[in-house]
Amino acid sequence: MSEYFTTVAKHASFAEGKFTKADLARGAHLFAGLNCFEPGQSQAVHAHDGADKFYLVLEGKARMRVGEEELDAGAGTLVWAPAGVPHGVVRALERSVMLVGMSRG
Numbered sequence: 001m002s003e004y005f006t007t008v009a010k011h012a013s014f015a016e017g018k019f020t021k022a023d024l025a026r027g028a029h030l031f032a033g034l035n036c037f038e039p040g041q042s043q044a045v046h047a048h049d050g051a052d053k054f055y056l057v058l059e060g061k062a063r064m065r066v067g068e069e070e071l072d073a074g075a076g077t078l079v080w081a082p083a084g085v086p087h088g089v090v091r092a093l094e095r096s097v098m099l100v101g102m103s104r105g
Contacts, residue, residue, distance in 0.1 A: 037092035060096030
């Protein structure tokens with residue numbers, strides 16, 4: 001495949017100790033990656049001052065946080081965090097695969 005096309009599934013990997021991350025695409029103004037979680041794993045709540053971010057849950061289910069809101073997000077759920085708003089994966093409830101996108105200002 002060229003640099004402009006990829007198959008997401010070939011980038012998915014899982015580890016016992018910590019969630020995994022893989023870059024899918026990285027440009028001057030946009031980043032797309034893949035985060036893979038085993039049940040019970042998490043991503044610390046954090047914020048990006050200069051970038052909006054989204055997670056699209058492709059498989060599984062996880063408790064997500066954006067600002068003060070938390071929701072159990074399953075496959076097909078888009079979670080969006082505007083620049084500066086704290087967000088993260090509180091806890092993966094099932095083995096989960098998430099497409100992650102971030103804009104850069």
